[in-house]
Amino acid sequence: MARDFSNNSTTSAAVPVTVVATTPAVVGQWAAPVTWPIVAVHAHLLPTGEILASDGQTAGATARLWNPSTGVFTTVNNPNTNLFCAGHCHLGDGRVLVAGGHIAGHTGVKDTNLFNATTHQWSLAASMHTARWYPTATTLPDGRILVTAGEIGCAECDAPIPEVYNPQTNIWTELTAANLPLPYYPHMFVLPDGRVLASSTSEHPIITQVLDVNAQTWTVVDPDPVDGGSAAMYLPGKVLKAGTSYHPDDPVVPSVATTYVIDMTQPSPRWRQTPSMAFARTYHTLTILPDGEVLVTGGGNTTDAVGVNGAALPAEIWSPATETWTVMASMSKPRLYHSTALLMPDARVLVLGGGRFNGVNEPTDQLSSQFYSPPYLFGGPRPTITSAPATTTYGGTIDIQTPDASRIAGVSFIRLGSVTHAIDMDQRLVPLAFTVGSGSLSVQAPANANLAPPGYYMLFILDTSGIPSVAAIMKIS
Structure with a gap:
């Protein structure tokens, strides 16, 4: 008997579904917070099942390895670079590549750092051509790494030329013909045809385009900028984004709860608005779950990066079948700017970090993590x-x-x-x-x-x- 779940159909509903309940089988359950020695501004799930995390601001070279099974933290500080607001992704061999980092102000670095999950050691690879702060790193189908955007010395001065790193040759190549300034941390997704979608950024809405890396050409997909502070490709070529994308240095405004989807497998794809989240959010994170649904955690009802009084504590889960959100259990800690979330091998979601906006040792710094168990774990x-x-x-x-x-x-x-x-x-x-x-x-x-x-x-x-x-x-x- 053969089953193929790769062609899920979706339908649009008029309003989001909100469930008021307390049973874990309906709303899931949060475990007690675990104290951390750092604010996990950056977090990576390693092939060993461990978590590599690094801190922010002047503590950006501070890193820890955490074993969720034993609860043990191991110090793995980076000897080379302040990794604060770098871009990163996994190489094909399981190492973590971290591109860029921070010196001071709006000045980034050219450094490329690699972390080996087996030896627990950092090493420097070849430097990028451009110093970058707030870039995005994307693993390409051929195993190379695409790096886009990043500030290059002043506010809103965005690196216009993408670069590609070849881990086999340890060489960076500039894609000079693909010159296009993108704001901080563009949301980049490899599509089923091999091109790369630039869908939005965590800081500002942008026109949606696709990059052909080999041809070094951009093609406009949707000319209308669409907001969305977090995004996830929940099925091949299908992207969800929700909430507010906003620069934390800009004036404080109310967050939004809007949600959009785009299907890049269609002949003429455009963003389509779907029912909104129950809570307006900025600085939230979307996490794909094993059943194909998408969890949103964290964020707040304004763009105030330290506005803990407006934090959205309830999680929500989005269904691709109904395109609606359902309210889940509430976490115990506010998770705003610099918060993170990761799906774990046991199908729970680990939520970490938050804080480090203006420096270290701020009242809003969240030196903790918390596990969320979705309803499917109680079924x-x-x-x-x-x-x-x-x-x-x-x-x-x-x-x-x-x-x-x-x-x-x-x-x-x-x-x-x-x-x-x-x-x-x-x-x-x-x-x-x-x-x-x-x-x-x-x-x-x-x-x-x-x-x-x-x-x-x-x-x-x-x-x-x-x-x-x-x-x-x-x-x-």
Whole structure:
């Protein structure tokens, strides 16, 4: 029997659905906060299951490795660079690449730092051509890294020329013909045709365009700038964005709750407004869940980066089937500017950070993390994966051993996260087709690297109730 969940249909509803309840099976549940030694302005899920996080402002070289299983923190400070407001993503071999960083004021650095998850060591790679602060890093289908935007010495002075890093040769190449100034932290997504979508930024709305990296050309997709402080590609080519994108140095204004989707697999894609969130938010983060829904956490009802009194404590979950939001349980800490969130292999979401706006040791600094368990973790027994390969290849077959094969209804392939400033630069979900055997699943790996750029992913199996397993982490190349 074969099932393919890659062609989900969506319908538009008139109003968002709001649920008032307290049972975990309906609204999920937050664990008690865990004290951290740093504010996790930047956070990365490593192939080992550990979290690499670095701090902000003058503490930007301060980094910690956290083992969620043991609760142990290991100091892994960067010896080279203040990583505050750098861009980052995962390389195909599992290392974390961090591009840029901070010197002072609006001045960034040319440094490229690599973190090895096995040795727990930092190393310097070749320097970029341009010093960047607030850039975005994107893993391309061929394993190279695209870096766009970043301030270059003054407010709103945005680096116009993208660069591409080749980890095999340790060489950066400027895409001089693709000259286009983009504001801080543009939201960049590799599309199923291999081009890269620039959908918005965490700081300002922009015209939506796509970049052909090899041809070094930009093409306008939607000429109307559309707001959206956080974004996520919840299915290949389909992007959700919600809330307010706003520069924290600008005058304080009310946040918005607007939500938009775009389907880049259609012939003439345009942003389409869908029902709004229940809470207006700025400085929030969207996190893709194994069942294909999207969680929003954090943010506040104004663009005040330290406005904790207006913090949105309830989480919300967006359904791609109904395009509506449902209110979930409330966290106990306000998470505003510089907050982060990561999907974990156990299908919980780790929410961290917040603060470090004007310096260190501010009253609004959040030196903690908190786990959120979505409702699917309270719906009954979880399916289990008893055996899975450590690696797979494009178009290949992934053999999964599970005693729950007969009740599996979906398989999700989700890239390990690398998140800062309301955007996870790596997360993407690819639904995988599969056939059911006796105590096993034969799963079709992504057909090509446009769908899943090389690197490490979490493979979840989900039962007919949408309950996910603990993920198997595997490398695709």
